Amino acid sequence: MNEIFGFDAFSPKEIAEKVDTVGVAKARLPLLPMLMLAVLAGAFIGLGALYFVVVKSDPTIGFAARQVLGGVTFALGLILVIIAGAELFTGNNLLVMAWADRKISTVELLRSWLIVCLGNFIGAIGLALLVYLSHHPDMNQGAIAREYINIAGAKTSMPFWTAFFRGVLCNALVCLAVWMALAGRSVVDKAVAIVFPISAFVAAGFEHSVANMYFIPMAMLLQLGGATHEAVASITWLDFLSNLVPVLAGNLLGGTVFVGFIYHVIYQKTEDLS
Incomplete structure (x- = not known):
């Protein structure tokens, strides 16, 4: 079976089993x-x-080149998570498969999501503070700082349902990237599997909750430090929440239902019926 997929990759059925075990x-x-x-x-x-x-x-x-190249560079984040090892809320939405197979309890599932989401926020905002103190955003005559504020302004002014559905689409692609990375046996296999889905969601302008935990606080820090953007008003914590709530909800739906649950039905539920 593995030979069909080339380079001795795990088959989708084997990936489903790995997702359960890892979950x-x-x-x-x-x-x-x-x-x-x-x-x-x-x-x-x-x-x-x-x-x-x-x-x-x-x-x-x-x-187009800026969107696609930006997406390829953004893939560094998930490559580090998968290969260096870390716990990411959006990717961990796939734990729903182990829950659906009754291998973990509802309490264990919710505990994991809550702790991991909190830890992701601490890590993202902590990095934002370190980057701010490094004066990295001052590069290119402050163009990087202005871009942070522009990005955060666009995110916080986004209508609720736009942010929600962009979150759904984003995490469907993120969880597919995690799913395909589990097919690989080498670092190269995993990195290649990650790059295309991640660069696609970034290029399309979809919304990733953990990335926004970095983008928006960074813009807030820059504004506190005096950086401005002519088209963006002062960003507040309420603005941050107005983006984070729908994006988190959308990410959760996209990862659990459109990837985890669907693959559970295909590969696990069919076994129960046979």
């Missing part, structure tokens, strides 16, 4: 390692976002 291990991590790994993931996604803004802030690049 049980993730859900039952002790509190401190789970939280620390989640903090790392928040920082890793923030590093991908930082890399993305360097590309996005260059006005000499055409729109």
